[in-house]
Amino acid sequence: MSTDLRRKLRLLAAVGLALAVLVAPVSLLAEEAATTPAPAATAPADAPAANVESTSGGYGWGDVITAMGPVGFVIVLLSVAGLALGIDFAVNIRREKLLPPHVISEVEQLFEQEQYEQAIELCEAEDCFFTRILGAGLSKLGAGYERMTVAIQEAAEEEMTALFHKIGWLALIGTIAPMLGLLGTVLGMITAFNSIVASGGAADPVKLAKGISMALVTTLEGLIVAIPVLTAYTFFKNRVSRIMLEMGVITGDLLDRFRPAQ
16 A cells, blocks of 8 residues: 555544544534423413514534634644544554664674674665664764764754654644634624624523523534643653653664773
8 A cells, every 4th residue: 555545544534533523522512402491481371472482592513513613613624633643643653663673683683793884784775763863873883982872862862853843743733722712712702792782781591691602612622622632742752752762772782882891
């Protein structure tokens, strides 16, 4: 399967998961509101039946989509981006991907046989996190142990910064999503209270409550996106830290043979 096809499949999966995650809680709220019995409207006995106005506290999908507004759709896009990144990181930020066991085993065998030139060629042929860092040190093979150590440390810092920069997008999405949700809620509340002003203070309490309830939809969306995204960010951040520690141990053991005798 080609890389482009895999990326498209991940994106489609992310879109499906994002819609499922966002739709499920809102759907439950809509169903609950729809099944809640509406209070019976009362009217004087002599009032015509046409003047009896029934009110309903429920709302449907059209109301939900309207309540989302532009801010809500931006949050939906952020959820898709967050899930796409999460799927990509789950596939690519793994020990087996960054520190391939077969490559490490082959490098260790070459080091045991003191075939350092072959080890350099292997690092150039097998492009991965491990070989880029080790290859930076082996490129200074003739400069001594200290220079090799410095080169490996610099390469490790560069690779670690690149990984943290990637997963940092999750932190950004997790921070922006609830703020956008609050923004949408504030805008909705302003609209709801403006309706009171427009009606001269005689707004229908049921309709006002419904408007405020719908204004909270974007806050719900933002929290639904932020909680799993920030959890994923912490998870991948800790995984990168563990991989970096293991990488340091492996390269340290490999370079010990070049350490000058005391």
